[in-house]
Amino acid sequence: MGFPSQRLRRLRKNDNMRRLVRETGLSAGDFIQPLFVVEGGGVRREISSIAGNYHLSVDMLVEEARELSGLGIPAVLLFGIPEGKDDSAAGAYAPDGIVQRAVQAIKKAVPGMVVITDVCLCEHTTHGHCGIIRNGYLANDPTTQIIARIALSHVEAGADIVAPAAMMDGQIRAIRTTLEEHGHHEAAIMAYAAKYASKLYDPFFKHGTQSPVAFGDKRSHQMDFANSREAMREIELDIEEGADIVMVKPALFYLDVVYQARQRFDTPLAVYNVSGEYAMVQAAAEAGRLDFQAVMQEALVSCKRAGADVIISYYAKEAARLLNRPAYSWHSARPLPEFQSDAPALDGNARGVSSMDVKVGS
Numbered sequence: 001m002g003f004p005s006q007r008l009r010r011l012r013k014n015d016n017m018r019r020l021v022r023e024t025g026l027s028a029g030d031f032i033q034p035l036f037v038v039e040g041g042g043v044r045r046e047i048s049s050i051a052g053n054y055h056l057s058v059d060m061l062v063e064e065a066r067e068l069s070g071l072g073i074p075a076v077l078l079f080g081i082p083e084g085k086d087d088s089a090a091g092a093y094a095p096d097g098i099v100q101r102a103v104q105a106i107k108k109a110v111p112g113m114v115v116i117t118d119v120c121l122c123e124h125t126t127h128g129h130c131g132i133i134r135n136g137y138l139a140n141d142p143t144t145q146i147i148a149r150i151a152l153s154h155v156e157a158g159a160d161i162v163a164p165a166a167m168m169d170g171q172i173r174a175i176r177t178t179l180e181e182h183g184h185h186e187a188a189i190m191a192y193a194a195k196y197a198s199k200l201y202d203p204f205f206k207h208g209t210q211s212p213v214a215f216g217d218k219r220s221h222q223m224d225f226a227n228s229r230e231a232m233r234e235i236e237l238d239i240e241e242g243a244d245i246v247m248v249k250p251a252l253f254y255l256d257v258v259y260q261a262r263q264r265f266d267t268p269l270a271v272y273n274v275s276g277e278y279a280m281v282q283a284a285a286e287a288g289r290l291d292f293q294a295v296m297q298e299a300l301v302s303c304k305r306a307g308a309d310v311i312i313s314y315y316a317k318e319a320a321r322l323l324n325r326p327a328y329s330w331h332s333a334r335p336l337p338e339f340q341s342d343a344p345a346l347d348g349n350a351r352g353v354s355s356m357d358v359k360v361g362s
């Protein structure tokens with residue numbers, strides 16, 4: 001039974017028809033906003049390569065968390081940029097460390113906000129590597145012990161979820177065991193389960209956490225980007241070890257991995273739409289080659305369509321702001337003239353103004 005009884009265009013003829021049969025929804029509740037916390041007071045400094053995202057001192061971080069909560073974003077993921085570093089990463093588990101103070105401040109001011117902390121050593125070591133280096137090699141088990149200690153300190157500061165990022169073997173078990181031993185039965189773990197050795201992290205490390213590696217690279221622990229079956233093994237092991245949420249990182253070049261993981265596992269699945277993915281769209285928009293908001297929509301919806309439950313993204317705030325507009329129709333920011341919806345004109349896009357005129361993150 002084909003044409004003409006089947007004409008798939010019948011259900012695409014106007015915006016309401018398309019909305020009616022849309023398969024994938026998106027809401028502010030899907031997002032985790034990454035945030036970068038720095039020392040000092042009153043600091044709100046835009047990160048050049050991830051514009052619309054900021055280095056925030058704890059006081060300004062609290063304001064940001066309040067605003068994100070008001071937009072309906074349920075969770076933030078914290079990255080700390082400490083002033084002092086040493087190769088044992090002792091600052092990472094100090095009770096008064098930058099991340100620990102940030103967690104306490106957010107939980108006090110916005111108690112309902114789910115506070116997630118990135119757990120790794122790389123922001124705290126002088127060489128920028130994710131652990132203890134012995135004979136030029138990242139030593140797994142000594143690093144894992146420190147990771148568990150960092151996670152415990154974050155939970156003791158009030159973190160709801162810890163997110164170990166180092167791709168050490170056994171790190172989820174080490175954290176889960178430590179948390180249980182200390183009575184933190186309710187603290188959840190979001191595992192960077194299938195984290196690839198990707199150059200798409202460069203804007204994050206260069207300008208975000210300012211912790212690029214001093215030598216070598218991270219290919220001895222992060223995954224080879226040519227592999228996907230191995231990603232399923234990584235995810236399976238993390239679930240067995242006690243992960244509550246598993247993650248694939250990066251997002252857009254890895255949606256096949258997200259899709260496979262969704263087919264295979266029922267554990268909530270997160271995807272990290274990383275700095276390089278954001279920076280590419282931003283650079284193209286600045287050059288007049290792409291419409292920032294329209295491509296942002298496609299990127300975020302593609303993550304959901306592939307099967308992600310949760311999206312960690314530098315777009316989160318901007319997307320939530322758009323989704324919250326009462327008349328906003330997702331995916332129809334620029335309706336074609338013949339199918340113009342009855343909805344009142346939105347500022348910027350609906351009037352045909354270039355996205356370059358709509359300041360990102362403003």
Ligand SMILES: [Zn+2]
Nearest residue numbers: 120121122130
């Ligand atoms: Zn790391």
